[in-house]
Structures are given as C-alpha cells and as structure tokens.
Amino acid sequence: MFEEILQNVRLKKPLTHCITNYITTNDCANIVLACGASPTMAEAEQEAAEIASQADGLDINIGNLNSHTVLAMHRAIAAANQAEIPVVLDPVGAGASTYRMETLRDFFAQYRFSVVRGNVSELLAVGGAASNTKGVDAGAADAVTEENLQERVEFFKQLSAKLGAVVSVSGAIDIIASPERAYICRNGHPMMSCVTGTGCMLSALTAAYCGGNPDNILEAAAAATAAMGVAGDIAYQKTKEQGLGTGSFRVYLMDAISLMDAETLQGGMNVEIR
Ligand SMILES: Nc1ncnc2c1ncn2[C@@H]1O[C@H](COP(=O)(O)OP(=O)(O)O)[C@@H](O)[C@H]1O
Ligand SMILES: Cc1ncsc1CCOP(=O)(O)O
Ligand SMILES: [Mg+2]
Secondary structure, three states: OOHHHHHHHHHHOOEEEEEOOOOOHHHHHHHHHHOOOEEEOOOOOOOHHHHHHHOOEEEEEOOOOOHHHHHHHHHHHHHHHHHOOOEEEEOOOOOOOHHHHHHHHHHHHHOOOOEEEEEHHHHHHHOOOOOOOEOOEOOHHHOOOOOOHHHHHHHHHHHHHHHOOEEEEEOOOEEEEOOOOEEEEOOOOHHHHHOOOHHHHHHHHHHHHHHHOOOOHHHHHHHHHHHHHHHHHHHHHHHHHOOOOHHHHHHHHHHHHHHOOHHHHHHHOOEEEO
16 A cells, blocks of 8 residues: 555655754654655754755654744745645644744644644644643543544544644554545554654654655655554564663664565554544
8 A cells, every 4th residue: 555655755765854853853864864765954044945945845843942943944834835845744742832832823824734743642732622741742641542533533634624734643543634534553562652752753754755755645644654653563573572672672663664665564554544
C-alpha cells in the first residue's frame, strides 16, 4: 500500500525545511536523512521565506518558541503556501500555554497546512476539546483506547474538515484522518515516549514523505506514521534482546528508519482503514 510513497522519497530526495525546537533539531535532521530526504534547518527570519520557497516540504514545530522563530515561521509558511509546498505543523505543547494557543490561532487564521501532527492531548486542544496535556507530553487521561477509538476517529475527521488539513494523531494507537477516511496504526512501543523527540522526528519524517508525495498527502502522512511505528517495534526488539535501555533504543530507531524498505514496512505494519 505504501510502497510508492517510500520509493518516491528515496528517488526524489525531497529538500525538507524544518523550523523546530533546539531540543530535537539534530534528531529531526538525521531522521530526514535516514529516510532518504535532505534536511535544512534554517530559522533566521531574514532567510526563512527564501529557504522555504526552495524546499519540497516544510516542517513547523512550536516546541520552544521565541519571537524570532515565530516571525521566521510566519515568513516560511507564507512562502510555502505561495509556492504550494506542503506544510506540516506540529503543535507541540498545545494547551500548555496561552502563547502557544495564540500562535496557533494566528497560523490557522492566515495559512493552509497539509498535515497537523501531534500527540492526542495537543490535537484535542487544537480542536477546542478538554485536554490534559502534560507539558509537551500527552496526558494519560486523553489516550486513544479500543473503547474510545471510534469516537476519537469521528472527532479527528471533523477536525480535519475544519482545519482543511490531514490530522495525524500519535500514541499507542495512531489515527491519521482526512474528513472521509482515517488510517489507524497499532505499531510502536511505549519506550518511544521515553525518548524525547520521537514525535518531533515523526513530524519531520511526515514533512519529508509529503515533500516526496505532494499529491498524496493522507497516504504520505499515514506511511510516515506506519514507518515510525514499525521502526519502534524493530528498535524495541533489538534493545530488549541485548538488555539495553533508552539510549540504545534511540540509536536503533534511527537505524530502523534508515534501513526501512517497502517489504519491512508491509510485513511489520498493523494498519486499518475506517
Ligand atoms: N504507548 C505507545 N505505544 C506504541 N507507540 C507509541 C506509544 N507512545 C508513543 N508511541 C509512538 O511514538 C511516536 C511519538 O508519539 P507521541 O509520544 O504520541 O508524540 P509526542 O512525542 O509528540 O508526544 C509515534 O510514532 C507513536 O506512534
Ligand atoms: C522536551 C521538549 N520541550 C520543549 S520541546 C521538547 C521536545 C518534544 O519532543 P516530542 O514532542 O517529540 O516528545
Ligand atoms: Mg510532540
């Protein structure tokens, strides 16, 4: 199902411009390289528009905002919209501060996004629902479970229609929703949330996949989530076999994305469509 998506990324090597947080910038650049794309992490307001307009995909991550990066983000998103380049928005910590919510409100009022990707608490906050966000992490009370899955799928399909963007929600069960269709992914391991930046990396990976597949955004976003989940499964297996911890898991996760091919993805993924 996702074979062509992966192939396009390796063939086209999409230039992926990321304006992200300094906590995870290096991991985001490396995951973009690992999947076969090219990263550029420019965030100066003076060049953000110029760099964005040359890129194939743009990743905007609000994990650690300041007034300079917010200005650079405005300029980059405006340029990407003008050039019709896909933009992925990661609303890190949405619900945790007024500044983040006001920044997001300004973005949604002025620009188009291809994908809004975050954890479940962040996307509940973006959708105006009650959210129990714990800083940049999802609150346990918000988790998508087999019991609330259908309700959450409907909510995120409606949010997708409202935002005019694919909504990609991560957690133990991932939901990647358009207004009509949602991919449900049940891969990955809880150890993924014990390493900072797995969500940020998934957003950068999603931007690279969208950059390589601009006419197939829903499938590109779903394939990125499935690839990350399968990589999490492989990395956990290796970590466990060797009795190692989260540091090694982080390295094995990057290895698994760099080695990911269509066969590994198809064989390992647990994806359903609703
Ligand atoms: N309990 C879990 N079981 C399986 N995979 C998980 C779990 N928690 C997170 N993941 C995976 O980790 C990655 C990051 O998701 P998440 O932790 O929700 O994002 P963020 O880091 O932005 O909060 C995603 O690929 C997601 O599927
Ligand atoms: C810890 C932290 N603080 C601000 S941004 C950030 C990284 C968040 O990364 P992720 O959303 O991938 O867990
Ligand atoms: Mg995150």
